[in-house]
Amino acid sequence: MMEMADGTKFARKNVMDLPPYIPGKPIEAVEREYGVHNAIKMASNENPLHTSPKAIAAMQQELENCYLYPEGSSPLLREKLAAKYRVSPEQIIVGDGGEHIIILACNAFINEGDETIVCEPTFASYNIYTRLMGGKLIELSVDKEYRFDVDAVLAAITPKTKMIFLCNPNNPTSTIIGKKKMQKLMDNIPDHVVVLLDEAYFEFVSDPDYPDGMDYVRAGKNVIVLRTFSKAYGLAGLRIGYAVAPLHLAEALGRVIPAFPVTRLSQVAAYAAMDDEEFLTRVIANNEEGRTYLQQQLKEMGMECAPSSSNFIFVNIGMPSREINEELLRQGVIVRPGFLFNCPEFLRVSIGTMEENQRFISALRKIKAEYDAK
Numbered sequence: 001m002m003e004m005a006d007g008t009k010f011a012r013k014n015v016m017d018l019p020p021y022i023p024g025k026p027i028e029a030v031e032r033e034y035g036v037h038n039a040i041k042m043a044s045n046e047n048p049l050h051t052s053p054k055a056i057a058a059m060q061q062e063l064e065n066c067y068l069y070p071e072g073s074s075p076l077l078r079e080k081l082a083a084k085y086r087v088s089p090e091q092i093i094v095g096d097g098g099e100h101i102i103i104l105a106c107n108a109f110i111n112e113g114d115e116t117i118v119c120e121p122t123f124a125s126y127n128i129y130t131r132l133m134g135g136k137l138i139e140l141s142v143d144k145e146y147r148f149d150v151d152a153v154l155a156a157i158t159p160k161t162k163m164i165f166l167c168n169p170n171n172p173t174s175t176i177i178g179k180k181k182m183q184k185l186m187d188n189i190p191d192h193v194v195v196l197l198d199e200a201y202f203e204f205v206s207d208p209d210y211p212d213g214m215d216y217v218r219a220g221k222n223v224i225v226l227r228t229f230s231k232a233y234g235l236a237g238l239r240i241g242y243a244v245a246p247l248h249l250a251e252a253l254g255r256v257i258p259a260f261p262v263t264r265l266s267q268v269a270a271y272a273a274m275d276d277e278e279f280l281t282r283v284i285a286n287n288e289e290g291r292t293y294l295q296q297q298l299k300e301m302g303m304e305c306a307p308s309s310s311n312f313i314f315v316n317i318g319m320p321s322r323e324i325n326e327e328l329l330r331q332g333v334i335v336r337p338g339f340l341f342n343c344p345e346f347l348r349v350s351i352g353t354m355e356e357n358q359r360f361i362s363a364l365r366k367i368k369a370e371y372d373a374k
C-alpha cells in the first residue's frame with residue numbers, strides 16, 4: 001500500500017507551521033454548495049464597477065504579443081509611476097500583485113529570529129511571510145478606535161525588530177492612522193527598522209488627515225510604500241502591484257524578484273488604467289455613496305461600524321459571525337466573517353454596487369430579525 005504523503009518530511013522548517021490563508025469563497029463555489037443563483041461577492045474588496053475600460057482596450061491590443069516574454073522590470077510603467085510620485089524609476093519595484101511586495105520584503109530583510117510588529121487584526125500575509133522566513137511576529141492590538149497603536153508599537157521595538165507592518169487604511173478594520181501619529185512613529189523609529197506601509201486602499205481615502213506615505217519615501221526614511229492596481233483600478237485578476245522605496249531598500253527588493261514577475265497584459269493594462277481618470281472618478285463616487293448608505297443602514301440596525309476609509313466596512317453585528325455568515329451564504333451573499341480575524345461578532349463587507357449593497361442589507365435585516373426572535 002502506498003504510504004500517505006507527509007509534507008513535514010520534505011518541507012523547510014517553518015513551512016508546515018504556517019497558518020493557512022482562507023480566501024473569500026468564489027461565487028461559483030457558493031452557488032454550487034448552497035444551490036443559489038445570482039450570488040454576490042462582497043468578501044474580497046474587489047471593484048464592483050469591474051475593470052477600467054482603457055485597460056481592457058490596451059490588453060486587446062497586446063494579445064498578439066503574448067508569445068514574447070515581458071520586459072522583466074516593467075520599465076514603461078515604472079517611468080510613469082516615477083513621474084507621478086516624483087521619484088526615480090529605480091525606486092520602484094513592480095510585482096505580481098501587492099502581496100508579492102510583502103513576500104519580496106520578507107525575503108529581502110527578515111533573517112531567522114528577527115522580529116516584525118503588527119497591530120491585529122490586520123492583513124494576514126504579514127504573519128505568514130514573516131514566519132516563513134523564520135521571523136517572529138509580535139502581535140499587538142489595534143486601539144479602542146480600531147486604529148494602529150503607535151505608542152504600543154514604539155514600546156515594542158527591540159534590537160531584534162526588523163520590520164513594522166503598517167496597513168493604512170487597515171484591512172480588515174478600514175481605519176486610518178492620521179498625520180500626527182504617523183509623524184510620531186516616523187520620528188521615533190530607530191535606524192535598524194524598516195516600515196512596510198501598505199497603502200493598497202490609498203485611492204479610496206478622502207479624509208484630509210490621511211498621510212501620504214510617498215512623503216516619507218522622498219525624505220529617505222526606511223519606508224517601503226506598497227500600492228496595487230487590484231482595488232481602485234479593478235485589475236485584481238491580473239495581479240499587479242508595486243513598491244516605492246528609497247534606493248537602498250529598492251535595490252534589495254530588486255535582488256529577490258523573479259526575472260519575469262509581471263505579464264505583458266498586466267503591464268499594459270496598468271499603464272492604461274493610470275490614464276483612466278473617468279473610471280477612477282466613477283469608482284470613487286460609487287464607493288462614497290455605498291459607504292454612506294451601508295453605514296447608515298447598519299447604524300439603523302443598532303450595529304457599530306469602525307470608521308471606514310476604504311472600500312469595505314468593518315461592522316460589529318452583535319451576533320456570532322460564523323452562524324450569520326452561513327445564513328448570508330444561504331441567501332447568496334458572500335462577506336468575510338470576523339471569526340477569521342479573531343473578531344467573532346464582526347463582519348467585513350466590501351462596498352458593492354447600490355444593488356448589491358441593498359441586497360446585503362435586506363438579507364442581514366431578515367437574518368437579524370430571525371436571530372432576535374429566537
Ligand SMILES: Cc1ncc(COP(=O)(O)O)c(C=O)c1O
Pocket residue numbers: 044045096097098099100123167170171198200227228229230236239240241
Ligand atoms: C491590505 C492589503 N494589502 C495588500 C493586498 C494585496 O493585494 P494584491 O496582491 O491583489 O495587490 C491586499 C488584498 O486584499 C490587502 O487587503
